[in-house]
Amino acid sequence: MTAIASASKQREFDVAIVGAGIVGSALAYGLGRSGRKVALFERDMTEPDRIVGELLQPGGVRALYKLDLIDCLRDIDAVPVEGYHVFYGPKSVPIPYPQEQSDGRWGKGIEGKSGKVEGRSFHHGRFVQKLRNAAIAQPNVTILESTVRELIEDKQGNNVGVIATAKDTNEELHIRAPLTIVADGCFSKFRRTHGSTIAPTVRSNFVALELEHAPLPSPHHGHVVLGPSGPTLLYQISTEHTRILMDISGEKLPSAGKGDLQRHIQNRVIPYLPEALQPCVSKELNKGQRLRSMPNSFLPPSMQGQNKHRRGIVLVGDAMNMRHPLTGGGMTVGLWDAVHLTNELGGAAWKPEDEYYGQTVKDLHDWNSLKPALREWHWRRKGLASVINILAQALYSLFGADDENLEVLREGCFKYFELGGECVGGPVSLLSGLAPQPFLLFYHFFSVALYSIYALFMHPRKDPKTGKMHTPGFLEYPGLVLRSIAVFYTACVVLLPVVFTEMRSNIPAFAGRAKEMPAATAGKDGKNSAASWLNSIPIIGPHINSTTIRASRQTWFWNPGDRISR
Ligand SMILES: Cc1cc2nc3c(=O)[nH]c(=O)nc-3n(C[C@H](O)[C@H](O)[C@H](O)COP(=O)(O)OP(=O)(O)OC[C@H]3O[C@@H](n4cnc5c(N)ncnc54)[C@H](O)[C@@H]3O)c2cc1C
Known part of the structure; x- marks a missing residue:
């Protein structure tokens, strides 16, 4: 990896991106290539060791082509994925990916020997490092290995930058940018600051083991096993290693310390796996391999750039939208968001390939010109994201x-x-x-x-x-x-x-902001009646108030009166 700026001399950028995960790195690369000056903040640049984002669907591969990042799938011992195999009791059914039929509009995929499209599965960390390296190689991108702690708000209520702490020196960095893109993942710290009113919900957790040389009945396929305690996924993440993700329903997991979780897996998961795999999983469990887990969250998308949101901040990736990982769609949605946002917000060096994207270079200081672009992004992502979101949630209900x-x-x-x-x-x-x-x-x-x-x-x-x-x-x-x-x-x-x-998510929430709303949509009470009605429905989730706090610090870079939010 090339050198990472620990404390950038440059303090002004066009865009600050919080989080160099899948989406932040890809977007930094895209925007940097388009001519925008990007500050990309990542709290830890060492290779992540996580159990998420290990199978990229063919649709996600297409997004990588569009972003010119397809090389990130090379030299990471990625395994071709040709489709799925579903196991239900003694029966199983193959679900191969379809033939390549793209007219090019949705990008080109990787085609297998049979002419069918392929996905790729890999160690998450290796793929992320490739994306980060691609971003670092962009002259317009400065990576700052530092944790973003606060967002800076000016007197007019615009977000004007971020405050971060450098990892190696503990130096406090004050970086100014008219646009901050928050891509800090599923446990996003800044979702609330941005003004999002919907919180993630968790119905189950995935518990993971890594298997060595597992005898998969159908190599190069994702395996979905339908058992009584919920679905189990298996797929190769390298030529030698296979990931098993076991769904355990409920927000809280049985205690691993007391052995309840191990017993659950032994009695309720392993007996329903294909026979060839059972000894291999039992062996890893009995060896005492650490059981790692992640919550399977659902967070419906929200149209960005609404009146209730703080101006100058955009959420993307898991910070904005999550679905059950059963269908492995998170990276695909996130990478397509990087494609759309690069086209919508790209700089002077960028010529959007699609004639329907607005051709003008947006002034990132002018929030009013960005709002329509963000709305266009919302509608452009809608088809793919809603299909993947709805399918994941609905299939999980059936399979679990x-x-x-x-x-x-x-x-x-x-x-x-x-x-x-x-x-x-x-x-x-x-x-x-x-x-x-x-x-x-x-x-x-x-x-x-x-x-x-x-x-x-x-x-x-x-x-x-x-x-x-x-x-x-x-x-x-x-x-x-x-x-x-x-x-x-x-x-x-x-x-x-x-x-x-x-x-x-298609209805801009004008509720409570009657004076900013077009008269035609206002209800009798001066609020948007449809939006107030929708907001009052408990299933949608509780409203969270923005936690803006005032701080008394003042630096050369922080204008008196700017507000700092955590
Ligand atoms: C169990 C599980 C399995 C999954 N499997 C798949 C799969 O097979 N295929 C698939 O497509 N999707 C899968 N997903 C979803 C996928 O992992 C996510 O959609 C994807 O990783 C989202 O990318 P992101 O960039 O938004 O977040 P992340 O990849 O999580 O990146 C966030 C980054 O922000 C950094 N960060 C956070 N806070 C700060 C801060 N304050 N300052 C600086 N940096 C910060 C973090 O260190 C991290 O690098 C899975 C999810 C789960 C839970």
Whole structure:
């Protein structure tokens, strides 16, 4: 890695980016290449050792091509991914990625020998280091290995820079930039400062082990095992190593110290894995390999640049939008955000390739000219991000089934995949980030629901009393009709709230800001009635007040009256 500025002499930049993870690094590279002067802050530049972001879908590979960062997948012992394999009891079904059909608009993917598109899986840290190195190599990007502690706000309420502490010298850096892009990941410290009113929710955690030379039944494929305690994922992260991620439902994990977590894995996860893998996972568990975990958070996106947000700050990546990692879509969404934002906010050296992007170079000091660009970004990301968000949340509800109607849907979903053809091709195009078409998602989701109901009537099932397989007779039909209604209702309850969170993000929240809102949208009380109504719905999550505090420090770089927020 080339030298990292520990304390930059330069104090003024066009853009300050907080966090050199997947999205921050890619965006710094894109904006730097476009001619913007970028300060990229990262608290620790050593190679991260994390259990996240290890499988990049073909849609994400395309974003890397668009950003000219495809070389970051080379020389990291990345493994080609050709699709998925889903295991359910003794049965399994292959879900290959589709043929390459791109007209180029969505970028070029990596094509396997068979002509099918491919993803890549790898050690997260190796990939991040490649992205960081690419950013460092950009003359316009200055990397500051330092932790951003505070954001600076001027008297007019604009964010005008950041205050960070350098890692090696502990020096306090005051960096000024008209635009701060917060890409500090899932535990974002500055989400609230920005004015976001939606907090992440956690339904489960992934617990991880690293396996050596695991005998995967279907190499070069992501393995999804549907067990009674939730889905388990396995995929190679190098030629020698395989990651296993075991979903444990609930916000809190059983205690690893008391051995409860190990017992849960031994009794509720391992017996349901493909037989060839069971000894290998047991061995690692019994060896006492540290069980690492991450919360599986859901955070619906929010349109940036709204009136309630502090001017001069934009959230991106996990700081702005998260979904269950079951479908491995986070990096794909984040890298496409880097593509869109580079096109929207790029400098003079950048000619957006897409004729629909506004061609003018935006003055980053003029928030009013940035707001429409941020709205355009919102709509451009909408198709892909909403498909990946909704699919991840809905599939997790089915695969982590915890009631009997969901179990019917889970079984129906597996049987739907067994039909092959479009019943596999459609869903995998959505999952891989190649088909950003929400209506295709609704079509397949409700097809699964209807097929589950069909299977309820027509397919043989185990009789709970006798334990024998039998096909339902006419006398059972009245009961099955009632059951079908419950199953269909459950399908709606799974899908529609997530769809609703996506739709809500399209409505700029003018509530409480009547004077800034166009008269046509104001309700009788002077507020936007639709927005106030939506905000009052508890499912959306609690409102969080911005935690702006005043500080009494004054430096040459900090104008008296500027506010500092944590
Ligand atoms: C268990 C799990 C598995 C996942 N698996 C996949 C997968 O297989 N495929 C996929 O596409 N996605 C996956 N994801 C999602 C994916 O990891 C994220 O979407 C992606 O990493 C988001 O990138 P980011 O840049 O927003 O955040 P991060 O990659 O987390 O980067 C944030 C960076 O900010 C830095 N930082 C934080 N605070 C500060 C500060 N104050 N000052 C300076 N620096 C700071 C951090 O050190 C870090 O480097 C998974 C997520 C989870 C939880």
